[in-house]
Amino acid sequence: MRALGRGGPVVGDLGLGCMGMSQFYGPADEAESIRTIHRAIDLGVTLLDTADMYGPYANEELVGRAVRGRRERVVVATKFGNVKDGAGRVVGVNGRPEYVRTSCEGSLRRLGIDAIDVYCQHRVDRATPVEETWGAMADLVRQGKVRHLAISEASPATVRRAHAVHPVAAVQTEYSLLSRDPEVALLGALRELGIGFIAYSPLGRGLLSGRITGSDDLGPGDFRRTLPRFQSEHLRHNVGLVDRVAQLAAAKGVTATQLALAWVLAQGDDIVPIPGTKRVDRLEENVAATALRLTPEDLAALDAVAPRGRAAGDRYPDMTTVDA
Numbered sequence: 001m002r003a004l005g006r007g008g009p010v011v012g013d014l015g016l017g018c019m020g021m022s023q024f025y026g027p028a029d030e031a032e033s034i035r036t037i038h039r040a041i042d043l044g045v046t047l048l049d050t051a052d053m054y055g056p057y058a059n060e061e062l063v064g065r066a067v068r069g070r071r072e073r074v075v076v077a078t079k080f081g082n083v084k085d086g087a088g089r090v091v092g093v094n095g096r097p098e099y100v101r102t103s104c105e106g107s108l109r110r111l112g113i114d115a116i117d118v119y120c121q122h123r124v125d126r127a128t129p130v131e132e133t134w135g136a137m138a139d140l141v142r143q144g145k146v147r148h149l150a151i152s153e154a155s156p157a158t159v160r161r162a163h164a165v166h167p168v169a170a171v172q173t174e175y176s177l178l179s180r181d182p183e184v185a186l187l188g189a190l191r192e193l194g195i196g197f198i199a200y201s202p203l204g205r206g207l208l209s210g211r212i213t214g215s216d217d218l219g220p221g222d223f224r225r226t227l228p229r230f231q232s233e234h235l236r237h238n239v240g241l242v243d244r245v246a247q248l249a250a251a252k253g254v255t256a257t258q259l260a261l262a263w264v265l266a267q268g269d270d271i272v273p274i275p276g277t278k279r280v281d282r283l284e285e286n287v288a289a290t291a292l293r294l295t296p297e298d299l300a301a302l303d304a305v306a307p308r309g310r311a312a313g314d315r316y317p318d319m320t321t322v323d324a
Helices: 030-042 058-067 097-111 130-142 156-165 186-193 232-252 256-265 280-291 296-305
Strands: 047-049 075-080 082-084 090-093 116-121 146-152 170-174 196-200 271-273
Touching (some): 030 280, 058 075, 075 097, 116 170, 130 156, 146 156, 156 186, 170 186, 186 196, 232 256, 232 296, 256 280
Parallel strands (some): 047 075, 075 116, 116 146, 196 271
């Protein structure tokens, strides 16, 4: 078990990212997704991560159905701020206080719960001072609609401003052997402030599983086709990097997935990775990584293979959406 910040919720070592159950990674299978969530809970996974934009809305409804009758065993985290149009395209970021309030009401209704355990600002709204957004979020805590607050893809400076309004339980940012930017300044600031870290895409959006060798492994509707790291020369470079990770994994008798997750877990007990999956077998493979202990030699070998900055291509087509 790991604590998300001083006074934050205590959760299992590994969380479950639910996004791909409803969007972005190919066809949805609700029955298998719910089986996956139930199996996760049985295996001690307590942090379930969703957002109102996933679907949009469908993922919160799915998680709500899955936790019915199991509510006391899970920590539900959801996010607001990315605004979609009727066609499901992200058209902006909204952190205005009135939007915070209406978004929370919608999430509570769709999840079918009385209070959101971790409510997260999904992206920083550059048109709205973070103090205004977090003032509204703090009001939700006082009203009992939300228990803890978080922010995603925010710079250390923005985190400090939010934390001055209300304690930040966790910051959520992409972090893996392929995405090590949080090591530059963010993780140090969070540890200074006593804030936890939720690592999303700890498998590099599936690359670190070793199962993606080319663009043909991605379905026609898979949004990874739009990401720079999955484009031609970048993808070939990154697959080569993952091949070396897989060789280290084979030498330890584990999968590349398990070694990559064990590496994230080894970076600090204040870090909770939330690998996403919609299949029970993949979930069980992921959870097995929590039993893997890496030696200093293992960590040094992985640092040599995948040092910070070694991956090719940006994380998103437009990195201005990240408050760096």
